[in-house]
Amino acid sequence: MPPLTRRATITDVARAAQVSIQTVSAVFHNKPGISEPTRQRVRQIIERLHFEPNGLASSLRAQRSLTIGVLIPSITNPFFPDFVRGIEDAAHLNRYSIFLCNSDQHQSKETEYLQLLRRHNVAGYIVAYDLNNLEVEKILVQLALRHTPVVTFGSRQAHKRISVLDTDNEEGSFRITSHLIELGHRRIGMIQPPDRGHVNLLRTRGYLRALKKARIATNNEYLIPGGFDIADGTKGIERLMALPIPPTAVVAANDLVAIGAITALKRMGKRVPDDVSIAGYDNIQMSELIDPPITTISQPTYQMGKSAMEAVFHQINDPESSGRVIHFDLPMIVRQSTSPPLVSPRTKKNDPSP
């Protein structure tokens, strides 16, 4: 028997073992009803030929594939490696594999990738998107209507059958802004998340609420449209520092933006946090290593990925189950990059009703 140049199929095994195809299948899947000697013999041949069922054929036949589509802005954004790792680990436990797609938050890429994933017949979708991309929402809703598991992150819940990872962006933004206020800052700027995004809405709301609670007047010049990249931080801080009366503290959209701001400030000869305090968001690894370390809100990134994957499995096992809101608490990590209190923190008074 000449060695095969292609991978062995179940037919090859059956032929070699002088049994029928479905006997091989039964043996491979440890089904009962096969005599021990036959079982032994077939197993040997399977070993020898390195037989494994063709997943394409199995999936086609079974009308379900052991794959999950993961669509994120970019794996090079330090927030996502942990997130994806959480997904992948959970997937692997169930012998699922993941397709990784980087959209760069381009609408066209997002829709293109979703189509590609649909072609692959992925069993579930985990999609991180922020800009209110209606095209994407439309596709996701379609999928949800067909009871395909979908978990989103960073956007509003587009349909009640879609699960969302909820991290209470408003509360996080409120807390970190309040922290700056408690340190004595009154002129607090914000470099915002991407425009027209859901996250931007909530974060800005939290920021404004904190100011309002402290009876600090809002200054629209302190609200700088931004994004999630280092460059947004450098550009944002430049605009803020160019103001006649620049802020003494800045809430950045995330740690990358904070890093961009800090680097730019250093270049300008400003001291951080003595001249300007910078707060971040996400608590990426880098944020405790740079100088100075960043005060930030910690997201349980790995766990969020894991939970997203588990939500997908939940729905795979019970297709009728609705989408769920998976909530995560956000611990605040205080490090050095906000200066010590300019004034002693005020004792908390009871909030007079507005």
Add this chain to the structure above:
Amino acid sequence: MPPLTRRATITDVARAAQVSIQTVSAVFHNKPGISEPTRQRVRQIIERLHFEPNGLASSLRAQRSLTIGVLIPSITNPFFPDFVRGIEDAAHLNRYSIFLCNSDQHQSKETEYLQLLRRHNVAGYIVAYDLNNLEVEKILVQLALRHTPVVTFGSRQAHKRISVLDTDNEEGSFRITSHLIELGHRRIGMIQPPDRGHVNLLRTRGYLRALKKARIATNNEYLIPGGFDIADGTKGIERLMALPIPPTAVVAANDLVAIGAITALKRMGKRVPDDVSIAGYDNIQMSELIDPPITTISQPTYQMGKSAMEAVFHQINDPESSGRVIHFDLPMIVRQSTSPPLVSPRTKKNDPSP
């Protein structure tokens, strides 16, 4: 006609358009031989039903799937996001998708994942592995023998049909060690890459060659078995600093290890680079942001991923083509974390033959 609860198949389209299945196929793939009116009509139905061919079926039929398997230690290692992004971008240009697998360098996971990828019938493999995992090599060689494209990174070329990404680890290690020597250091430690690995072999060789060239005696106590993680850096530096005569400079296996070492040194109250110089490898983004920034060897990470993917495509298009060695040059990035020369650099003398 009730709306379908499952995705539309080519049969659905054919029925709706009152044509045969293969007419639909021809229209979808823009094949000639269909009358214009029919073409129009079919196209409309395709739109309306959101038809897309089932990739599983296509791939099964065509005996090739538009997927690539990517196996790396972990996406949370900051070296890999850029690498994977390079792969993914290149793949996407050709409408290929990638399966991402994290092995943590566990042999069992590596083999398990390779089997999984084989089940998925991936069209090509990109595998980063370092420990001389013979089991993995065996599988990869098997694949190569069947003319399945395989590109490896971090290990020796296991078979002439396997392509490898070659970054001249020995030269890089030689250069960065020489740099420390030129700064005047004579007591130079090394926190090595993972044990028994190919990379370790080459890097250590480069390190030793640099010492030899400078006629510095080797001190085996300065060679610390390590790895690629932050923890390896902290443990490694602790061992080195506990020596009766600790080194004044350390070559770390990569930037993460360097960061671990620097953080540990700071905790010990040592100044970096004044008391101890630390050099890294990879030039990850973090390495220029931490305090102090790290002297390091830059790997063109994104480009390496892209080239790996392109090598796979090359072989897909020409299955008979052999594996190739894809070489990358390694610029050295000098930043602040090595102290200024302790002595003025010696003028280079001609090397007397050994």
Add this chain to the structure above:
DNA sequence: TTGTAGGCGTTATCAC
């Protein structure tokens, strides 16, 4: 206990 039939969705090849 094992074998036979049919179909998952697609496409290539060949008649009409």
Add this chain to the structure above:
DNA sequence: GTGATAACGCCTACAA
């Protein structure tokens, strides 16, 4: 130009 047939590899049901 269009339509029927077969096959990719596997699995479930049913028959022997």
